[in-house]
Amino acid sequence: MGILSPRLEINGKALQANLAQIRKQADGAKVIAVIKANAYGHGALDVCKSLDADIFAVARMSEAMEIRDIDLHKRVIVLQGVHNIDELKLAEKYNLEVVVHHIEQLKMLEKAKLSQPIQAWIKMDTGMHRLGFLEHEFTDAYMRLQAAKCVAQPVHIMSHFACADEIKHPLSLKQIEAFSKLVPEADGDIALANSGAFLNFPQTYADYIRVGLILYGVSPLVEGRPQDFPFQPAMTLKSYLIAVRDHKKGEAVGYGATWKARKNTKLGVVSVGYADGYPRHVPSGTPVLIGNRRVPVVGRVSMDMLSVDLGPDAMEQVGDEVILWGEDLPVEDIALAANTIPYELMTKVTLRVKRLFHT
Numbered sequence: 001m002g003i004l005s006p007r008l009e010i011n012g013k014a015l016q017a018n019l020a021q022i023r024k025q026a027d028g029a030k031v032i033a034v035i036k037a038n039a040y041g042h043g044a045l046d047v048c049k050s051l052d053a054d055i056f057a058v059a060r061m062s063e064a065m066e067i068r069d070i071d072l073h074k075r076v077i078v079l080q081g082v083h084n085i086d087e088l089k090l091a092e093k094y095n096l097e098v099v100v101h102h103i104e105q106l107k108m109l110e111k112a113k114l115s116q117p118i119q120a121w122i123k124m125d126t127g128m129h130r131l132g133f134l135e136h137e138f139t140d141a142y143m144r145l146q147a148a149k150c151v152a153q154p155v156h157i158m159s160h161f162a163c164a165d166e167i168k169h170p171l172s173l174k175q176i177e178a179f180s181k182l183v184p185e186a187d188g189d190i191a192l193a194n195s196g197a198f199l200n201f202p203q204t205y206a207d208y209i210r211v212g213l214i215l216y217g218v219s220p221l222v223e224g225r226p227q228d229f230p231f232q233p234a235m236t237l238k239s240y241l242i243a244v245r246d247h248k249k250g251e252a253v254g255y256g257a258t259w260k261a262r263k264n265t266k267l268g269v270v271s272v273g274y275a276d277g278y279p280r281h282v283p284s285g286t287p288v289l290i291g292n293r294r295v296p297v298v299g300r301v302s303m304d305m306l307s308v309d310l311g312p313d314a315m316e317q318v319g320d321e322v323i324l325w326g327e328d329l330p331v332e333d334i335a336l337a338a339n340t341i342p343y344e345l346m347t348k349v350t351l352r353v354k355r356l357f358h359t
């Protein structure tokens with residue numbers, strides 16, 4: 001039995017199946033697996049070790065260095081690029097590929113003296129307006145990178161979508177058009193599609209697709225998880241019942257006494273709360289899974305616990321496993337209930353939760 005505590009179980013086979021499914025659908029495009037933010041909570045080192053994606057991508061140098069602690073050879077892109085000469089030297093030393101999205105980064109690469117050229121991905125701002133060279137800056141920046149001695153040739157090209165999680169959003173079409181107008185006859189590779197674009201805009205596949213969420217088996221679509229979604233969730237958040245109590249009609253439960261029983265019932269107490277990363281803001285009625293039965297959360301989620309209404313005829317017992325999200329309880333549904341997105345729930349499971357990666 002061991003010690004009971006919330007657990008995050010990661011299904012490595014599901015990740016592999018999802019990667020295979022992406023490749024099957026990708027029209028020959030290769031796959032950049034986005035493993036920033038500890039692989040969206042799945043464990044960046046485990047995911048990197050067990051997956052044979054063509055390239056991996058992280059947000060920051062600090063994340064890239066953690067990957068290099070365990071693997072010196074897989075291709076790794078740093079999506080935010082390097083911001084000073086120390087970072088640039090480390091990127092060189094550890095053979096990391098850097099995104100160049102800002103004039104300061106470009107100037108640094110022009111000035112630097114490296115013993116071997118570094119692989120660069122230039123980022124075009126086609127309408128997201130967060131990072132990247134604007135359309136009128138792009139050609140000049142691209143040519144300067146082509147001329148920079150410490151930049152490996154050819155320079156690769158990328159852009160990022162703001163609204164690809166919505167079917168036929170006009171900004172996505174505008175971004176696609178801006179990109180196709182400006183991209184030169186380049187030898188470099190092109191990477192545009194994130195998970196949303198992968199699902200909604202097949203014309204964006206290009207040389208590489210750059211995906212996180214669907215790799216983890218989760219849908220980015222604003223309307224939630226489609227019926228026939230072909231990807232398998234890899235993450236399951238579980239805990240246990242630590243109490244089953246008789247509860248009288250009219251009685252409330254939890255902080256703020258926000259929910260009252262409409263009839264005599266049994267309440268279960270689950271040892272998981274917002275300090276584990278379960279969202280505090282879900283309303284009463286949000287489902288959890290016990291065995292194959294869905295039962296509703298009732299009252300406010302506390303730091304270490306939440307209550308569920310098991311019903312008057314409940315057979316559940318202390319020690320029974322409770323699934324908060326996973327294979328048969330989509331994290332997309334819990335995110336909708338919590339008025340957030342699955343990305344946030346998956347990345348915010350806290351260190352208190354034991355993580356188990358099953359290869």
Ligand SMILES: *Cc1c(COP(=O)(O)O)cnc(C)c1O
Pocket residue numbers: 034036079160193194195196210211212213214220
């Ligand atoms: C996070 C990120 C991605 C992956 O997005 P998903 O929606 O998880 O597929 C792709 N590109 C960039 C630049 C990112 O920051």
